[in-house]
Amino acid sequence: MASLRRSGIGVALGALAAFGQAPYDQPVLLVAAFAFAVFVYHDCTNPRQAAFFGWAFGLGYFAHALQWIVSPFMVDVARHGWMAPFALLFLSAGLALFWGMAFYLARRFDPLRAWPLILCLPAVELLRAYIFTGFPWAMPAQAMINVAGGQALAWIGPYVLNLVIVAVAVGLALRGLTAAERILRYCALLLALGSALLPPMAPEAALTGQSIRLIQPNAAQRDKWDPDQIPVFFARQLKLTAAAPEAGKTPPDLVLWSETAIPWVLDRAEPALVQIAQAGGGAPVALGVQRRDDMQYYNSMVVLDAAGGVMQTYDKHHLVPFGEYMPFADLMARIGVFGLADRALGGYASGPGPQVLDFGPLGRALPLICYEAVFAHDVNAAPERPEFLIQLTNDAWFGKAAGPRQHLAQAQMRAIEQGLPLARAANTGVSAMIDPYGRVAAALPLNTSGFLDAALPAPLPPTLYSRTGDLPFAVVLLLGLVFMATMRLRAERNLSD
Known part of the structure; x- marks a missing residue:
């Protein structure tokens, strides 16, 4: 009892x-x-x-x-x-x-x-x-x-x-x-x-003089793939992208759309990509899209040039189990259980790993698609240090309260750990510019549509954690646990004697 x-x-x-x-x-x-x-x-x-x-x-x-x-x-x-x-x-x-x-x-x-x-x-x-x-x-x-x-x-x-x-x-x-x-x-x-x-x-974060436009269409997940709603959400994103800058602000240097921002697979999306680039008014546009290669599907981010051509591509590598892929997919398919975002038989394929993209005057950026911002070690695994972080996400999956806000908090953690600003475009919110101290410098409210022209903060020098990662702590922790186990075994041996 x-x-x-x-x-x-x-x-x-x-x-x-x-x-x-x-x-x-x-x-x-x-x-x-x-x-x-x-x-x-x-x-x-x-x-x-x-x-x-x-x-x-x-x-x-x-x-x-x-x-x-x-x-x-x-x-x-x-x-x-x-x-x-x-x-x-x-x-x-x-x-x-x-x-x-x-x-x-x-x-x-x-x-x-x-x-x-x-x-x-x-x-x-x-x-x-x-x-x-x-x-x-x-x-x-x-x-x-x-x-x-x-x-x-x-x-x-x-x-x-x-x-x-x-x-x-x-x-x-x-x-x-x-x-x-x-x-x-x-x-x-x-x-x-x-x-x-x-x-x-923490002091005020220095600014680079560049700005990024964050597009938040607020497409509810149950409506996002509805054939009747697809034109509505696409037109909304085009309108937000082409809108005049906010009062007192210059045109953006980069436009970010959210994860899987369009319903068409990349190899069939050329007309839509041209429209997106035209709406960008000369600024590059980065957006989430599904990509197909040799009958495998990827949850990807592409960067468009002024004509709608794909300049750079990143494929998400840390996928959500049971969401984007199914462990033991063949067995699960036999009993009729598939991932929530299933494509082909087993869901999305995993990309090769973290990748830094070059955005010219803005600098290099490490893209994170949705769930990847949850993992500190994924960000530390970047092949080189970027000047800023990008997160494209579809937090419509996470409900209307705790989930999206907790996901935002994890993006703030990654910014502090790396000493880097993070630009975040979220379908239903919270879209935000986060400074390298983890503070939300500007944001769009949750569950609303709109755009935000946010000044891009400058990066800080590399932090201690960005240099060391988790390995030193893991080693010290392991040694501490071994020491405690040894002392306990010695005490039990002394008692038995």
């Missing part, structure tokens, strides 16, 4: 911690919930109890933070609606297993104290970002994006910031009353309040 009650408290604390994520943006609640969870964890007397409590804590957290995951399945209710509750339940329960493993290992390493969580929980969050193609959405560090603590991403990256958050929570939950422990608790409290309450402390 005590274990069930403790697990119920874990679910409630996890749900409370999720208020740190968008659209709530209350990082103090996240830190407080983690601290209370560590306090309750002290009462777990064995690794099994700790694992179940950690899993319950993760279940409440992910079920609340990722509730938007039902939205893609509701676009075609007749075909996919039945999957929605299972998707949320299985995804939340599956991700919670990582946290359950962290709490289990922490209790194995030390039967009495909570300090091993400082290494174990960040370790499983790092694992979550890589294993099974990775899904680091809603990591604790993401909650710090609009406060002072988020600026640490430029130095230590998201996974070390996770470690700092857990360390603060452990410090706040200390039960000891020694002088050293009281000092540690006060330090943790000051760090938590300062990093989670103060606004970002």
Whole structure:
């Protein structure tokens, strides 16, 4: 009974911690919930109890933070609606297993104290970002994006910031009353309040003198491929592209349309591409499009010249499992289960990897299509350092509240980590220009149509995290875990002697 009650408290604390994520943006609640969870964890007397409590804590957290995951399945209710509750339940329960493993290992390493969580929980969050193609959405560090603590991403990256958050929570939950422990608790409290309450402390970003027009057509996903609506949305995007600049602004140097902005496959879209280029008025236009090559389909971005010719092409390489492709596609097809954006039998094919495109006077840019902005290591894998980042996305899949705003927060994280501005064109929003400190310099509201002529900020010098990536932290983390395991084995051996 005590274990069930403790697990119920874990679910409630996890749900409370999720208020740190968008659209709530209350990082103090996240830190407080983690601290209370560590306090309750002290009462777990064995690794099994700790694992179940950690899993319950993760279940409440992910079920609340990722509730938007039902939205893609509701676009075609007749075909996919039945999957929605299972998707949320299985995804939340599956991700919670990582946290359950962290709490289990922490209790194995030390039967009495909570300090091993400082290494174990960040370790499983790092694992979550890589294993099974990775899904680091809603990591604790993401909650710090609009406060002072988020600026640490430029130095230590998201996974070390996770470690700092857990360390603060452990410090706040200390039960000891020694002088050293009281000092540690006060330090943790000051760090938590300062990093989670103060606004970002960064200077104004310098500007390049160039501008980018962001096009947001606001095509609802259920209408986007409707034959009757396709001409409406295409005409809307042409009109927004050709519109006169906003008062006091010069014509844009680049125009960005969103992911899969037109319904036609690239090799059949030449008339549409010519119209798009004409609307651009001489400025290059970059847009998302489906591309076909040797009967394989790609989710791509192309850059058009003034005549509508394709100058550069990028194919998305980090695809969404069960969305853009199906694992075990042949088997799934036999039982009638296909990806949400299925093309051919198994969905989209993966591109060769990150690619930097040259935009002339604006500089070089690293394109990210939708989901790719979720992965810090994908951006770090660029073959060379660009001057800015581009994200084209169709956040209509993600619902109308939490999903798009959480996706925006992750784009802000990538900007801080790299010290680079990020231009973001989103079908239903939020389209935004993000400065290299992760601040939204200009944006279009969610679920509205329009365009935005945004000044392009200048890049900062390479950040420490952009130079090091995750490998040094992973090595130190592994060594720490090995050390704890060795010390635990030695203690058990001494007890048996």
